[in-house]
Amino acid sequence: MSAGHWPMRAEEVIRLPYRSETAALLSESATRLFGAVNDGELRKAELGEWSETSWREVAEAGFPLAFVSEAGGGFGVAPAEAIELVRIAGYHAATVPLAETMLANRLLTEAGFAPVDRPATIAPVTGRSAFSLQREGAGWRIRGRGAGVPWARHAGTIVALADHDGSPFVVALNRTIAELEQRASLAGVPSDALTIDALLSNDDVRPAPTRWNCETLRAAGAALRVAEMAGALERVLELTVTYANERVQFGKPIGKQQAVQQSLAVLAGQVAACGGAAAIAGAAFDGLDIPSIAAAKARAGEAVSVAAPIAHQVHGAIGFTEEHRLHFFTRRLWAWRDEFGSERHWSAILGRQALAAGAEGLWPFVTAFGAAQEAR
Template sequence: MTETTSILHESINKLFNEIVNKKDLDQAETGIWADNIWKAVTIAGYLEAWDEDNQESNQISLIIGQASGWHALPIPLVETMAARHLSNKYLNLCPDGPLTIANPYLIENSSLKNSQLTGIAKNIPFARHANQLVTVVDEKFVLAPCNITQESRNIAGESRDNVSWENSEVIVGPKVTRDIIMETGAIIRSSQICGALHHALQKSTTYATERKQFGRQLGKFQSIQNYLAKMASLTAMAEAALSNTAQMQSPSSIAAAKICASEAAGEVASLSHRIHGAIGFTHEYSLHHLTRRLLSWREEFGAETWWQNKLGKIVIKTGSENLWKMITSEN
């Protein structure tokens, strides 16, 4: 971590500690837009952090993504960063306001004729709050309006809405594959998962240290120590894989990051609740804001099985003679 990224890491977490609280998270689940948080990140300049396509910007975007996951941010910060990043890269423009990104595999009955788009996109993150979204339709990069047809939420209470177009005017970019959306989505979700993993681990460690059972600290029991050790190793594995994407941003490194993050998400969510016991399931205790997001984010933009299949195809295409070189140069 460079001096610049270290300063950013400290400043963004300081800001989020000041502006994000449990009341904001609870209200967001009822559909209330966290305008104070959005204004704060806009003023801080975090929306533009990934506009450029270079290693430093990649690293900064991961730091912001992890902080977003740690604090369970109830706004489309990482989605807006990703949409601006892709729009700048493929359209040479950076739209203003909240934006989002749509999984192209969840778009149905689509048709793109010139700049007229027809189709239905499902489970779009924060679509009701976004001005526009980016996706890929008919192998073309598209910046499209968010015409909401159905509002819904994931198990974490985050908005996941359906959008439809009927000969809607869109901005069409160059020919691309759906992989660019999936890979970008995997990066932002992996970074958020890593942040939430660290926070769940910290909360579990603190609880095991402070809580006493049968006259002993909870953390003195070997089974609890095993849980914490496994959580720590899974978190470290996910973060190591994520860090590699800042340098490489290759399909294989992104696949590895999402595989590790998604696998860790399910395990850490389960183990943290085992350590906390009944209190971890109460609404008043904030652990659920992390674990419900972990269980939701692990599936978005490809679950671990989807990326395992993707990575397997990359390895087969690489060939046995180049496999060792791929492993040692990218991991």
């Protein structure tokens, strides 16, 4: 296949059997909104500048409520369809915490809270983070530390899972009660550390629904990161193929060289694999199917580890410059590989489950991955 036949988008590789009209309209709206973001806005965001205008446009479109039921103010689309918004945001390197707010609202509404339209985030994100609750007077005291909490400094609400006597509780925190240490991810996106020791009212605390705990919360976040990674990798492929067709060396585009074409073929294969992983993670999101999400996150991380270096090799030195836009996507990809669990984290979980399945159960365990996506 010649470079001129590419790029191939993920929906050309993994076609959904059905997409509701509402979901299609949401995707079109997201493409228009995030597609208007220019490189200047991306640079400002990575320097710590918050765009209230950008968030207001996202909120007015209703995207933060995409996982909320229609009765709760959402659109009534299936979660696997709503995740398409996150993929589009990744494709355009969106400068707002869309995935985090969507997930925060899902957890809030399932616990009986009202959803929020202000930016929100969730904690814990990493295994090094933990929060505990104790009864104090007529209310609660929450204590703990969170590492790598995305967009915390800009969030109006931080939704946390905290432990009380061995049971998880959902806590809706006002950001102002947390002591924040501003940090950034490899992508330049806020990834703050927080320390909390504060009193809460009973209105701020709810028992977590049965299916929610730190492990399933991390899996839900990982599923959203896989969707973002799939979108960003699509963009990386498009940028790389375009550059290969435009960059002329020795009188012809470098995309005509067999060695470059082979590299582009490998890159396209990894993009397709990540698109497949995103489809599996999306189908597994609603049921919080940890093995499927674990496999998807591990495979997406592997795709990034192969694809991003190829993109930079094809671009040469220009791909590493601040002026070129490639780094907006590759740095996000490298950061997202580790957030909500790295390949090592999720592969270890899969390994333990495979051992537990035993010799007789290994094949059914392996073939069960993606079954939910195939059934759609």
